[in-house]
Amino acid sequence: MKPERRLYIVYEIKDNSTRNRLSRRLAYYGLRRVQQSVFNGIVILNDKEALIEEINGIDLGEEDKIHVLDLCERCRSEMIIIGKMPEARGHIVI
Numbered sequence: 001m002k003p004e005r006r007l008y009i010v011y012e013i014k015d016n017s018t019r020n021r022l023s024r025r026l027a028y029y030g031l032r033r034v035q036q037s038v039f040n041g042i043v044i045l046n047d048k049e050a051l052i053e054e055i056n057g058i059d060l061g062e063e064d065k066i067h068v069l070d071l072c073e074r075c076r077s078e079m080i081i082i083g084k085m086p087e088a089r090g091h092i093v094i
Contacts, residue, residue, distance in 0.1 A: 002044040008069040009039045
């Protein structure tokens with residue numbers, strides 16, 4: 001089994017085009033939207049590295065920010081989710 005990582009990506013991006021580009025890339029990697037500017041999901045380690053590289057390539061405005069949170073096993077076991085989570089989906093191949 002390949003090493004997997006549970007990621008949360010949280011962002012604030014003013015430009016609609018840049019924000020939409022990021023959200024499409026996150027969906028491509030199988031992450032799901034849990035709030036307007038928050039995605040989460042499980043990706044294999046190689047995909048995480050590729051995703052981080054793509055995110056680093058995004059031209060952000062001065063006030064824009066993207067946080068990538070990689071939750072460890074202990075953190076995942078202590079996570080509390082209240083309410084319904086969207087269904088998980090796999091990596092989308094285009």
